[in-house]
Amino acid sequence: xxxxxxxxxxxxxxxxxxxxxxxxxxxxxxxxxxxxxxxxxxxxxxxxxxxxxxxxxxxxxxxxxxxxxxxxxxxxxxxxxxxxxxxxxxxxxxxxxxxxxxxxxxxxxxxxxxxxxxxxxxxxxxxxxxxxxxxxxxxxxxxxxxxxxxxxxxxxxxxxxxxxxxxxxxxxxxxxxxxxxxxxxxxxxxxxxx
Amino acid sequence: xxxxxxxxxxxxxxxxxxxxxxxxxxxxxxxxxxxxxxxxxxxxxxxxxxxxxxxxxxxxxxxxxxxxxxxxxxxxxxxxxxxxxxxxxxxxxxxxxxxxxxxxxxxxxxxxxxxxxxxxxxxxxxxxxxxxxxxxxxxxxxxxxxxxxxxxxxxxxxxxxxxxxxxxxxxxxxxxxxxxxxxxxxxxxxxxxx
Numbered sequence: 120x121x122x123x124x125x126x127x128x129x130x131x132x133x134x135x136x137x138x139x140x141x142x143x144x145x146x147x148x149x150x151x152x153x154x155x156x157x158x159x160x161x162x163x164x165x166x167x168x169x170x171x172x173x174x175x176x177x178x179x180x181x182x183x184x185x186x187x188x189x190x191x192x193x194x195x196x197x198x199x200x201x202x203x204x205x206x207x208x209x210x211x212x213x214x215x216x217x218x219x220x221x222x223x224x225x226x227x228x229x230x231x232x233x234x235x236x237x238x239x240x241x242x243x244x245x246x247x248x249x250x251x252x253x254x255x256x257x258x259x260x261x262x263x264x265x266x267x268x269x270x271x272x273x274x275x276x277x278x279x280x281x282x283x284x285x286x287x288x289x290x291x292x293x294x295x296x297x298x299x300x301x302x303x304x305x306x307x308x309x310x311x312x313x
Numbered sequence: 314x315x316x317x318x319x320x321x322x323x324x325x326x327x328x329x330x331x332x333x334x335x336x337x338x339x340x341x342x343x344x345x346x347x348x349x350x351x352x353x354x355x356x357x358x359x360x361x362x363x364x365x366x367x368x369x370x371x372x373x374x375x376x377x378x379x380x381x382x383x384x385x386x387x388x389x390x391x392x393x394x395x396x397x398x399x400x401x402x403x404x405x406x407x408x409x410x411x412x413x414x415x416x417x418x419x420x421x422x423x424x425x426x427x428x429x430x431x432x433x434x435x436x437x438x439x440x441x442x443x444x445x446x447x448x449x450x451x452x453x454x455x456x457x458x459x460x461x462x463x464x465x466x467x468x469x470x471x472x473x474x475x476x477x478x479x480x481x482x483x484x485x486x487x488x489x490x491x492x493x494x495x496x497x498x499x500x501x502x503x504x505x506x507x
Contacts, residue, residue, distance in 0.1 A: 121358075131351065131352075131353070132352075133351055135344075136341065136344040136345050137341050137344075137345075138333065138337045138340045138341040138344060138350075138352045139332065139333070139337070139341075143332045143333070143337075146332045147330065147331050147332040147333075150329075150330040150331075150332060151330050151331075156332075157325065157327055157358060158325075158326075158332045159325070159357075160354060163353075163375055163376050164315075164351060164376075166375070170375065174371075174375060177368075177371065178372065181357055181360070181364065181368060182357050182358075
């Protein structure tokens with residue numbers, strides 16, 4: 120199975136000294152259980168849903184093909200909610216349109232999973248992420264794509280916030296990414312892919 | 314430092330149950346020594362130098378920027394030498410032109426390293442890879458880009474060939490990628506980047 124993981128710095132695993140992030144951890148765990156997975160990590164730091172909308176198809180097209188068992192995982196949203204010049208980098212309705220555009224196009228080609236944005240140490244930004252994550256869940260339900268709410272589960276993770284604070288204020292280290300990976304690994308939609 | 318690694322399945326780390334490959338191993342080792350590295354693995358299975366020539370700039374442009382300390386590492390060549398329909402997938406002179414085109418463009422933007430193709434268990438293909446690797450070394454010397462000959466060093470690696478044979482005939486497992494990583498980690502040009 121060949122899987123492209125598209126998203127932001129959290130998909131990239133920025134801050135993880137083991138260079139795996141959550142995506143690398145779930146694929147390594149599956150490989151070590153004997154599954155044959157080709158792992159393409161296409162997370163890019165600072166990218167919003169608008170930037171992802173513009174690049175995912177070109178990057179997926181040279182890595183995946185209907186000849187192989189090809190899959191797509193998306194995870195983004197935090198950067199859309201970042202404030203710059205007293206407005207968010209992407210406004211709420213555009214974030215929703217971008218999600219809808221990406222997933223509707225993607226599901227026509229390959230099986231797709233959507234993993235929601237994690238929390239940050241910024242309380243006000245977290246309110247915006249919580250709002251976006253809830254709406255993302257609704258959109259995914261309507262278009263029949265499995266959605267994982269990581270925000271709610273990671274809100275109660277001490278290590279996620281502790282490592283982010285000790286790191287650059289946003290990205291955890293190996294422990295936080297392990298927590299994130301555990302949430303995905305316990306998700307029935309991920310398990311059903313294996 | 315943000316590093317994009319462009320290449321083929323050997324860059325991707327195909328066959329490595331730890332999902333790191335040699336590129337992930339050298340970055341993880343550097344991070345664990347305290348270096349701040351953002352690791353972008355852009356190896357794609359089956360890609361030749363022609364396919365790389367067509368995609369590297371678009372994929373690098375959304376990940377790197379002159380605002381950050383940005384670097385490029387390339388490693389390809391094996392797929393060019395694969396025979397299909399009694400000719401190689403890319404002919405020798407086109408392979409050389411592609412290398413020259415990629416590296417001349419890349420060095421104008423960011424610091425660049427070139428890592429040569431490794432050996433395979435196929436003796437005839439290895440003759441072609443050895444020839445290509447020697448010519449790649451010459452091209453790199455002429456345009457002043459550091460080139461690492463992995464072919465000669467991995468030829469004497471028992472684990473590289475043993476794991477490739479036990480795997481899919483081409484790609485090693487964790488031990489072979491660790492050998493490859495050790496060769497890069499002992500290379501003065503990589504060490505001078507850290």
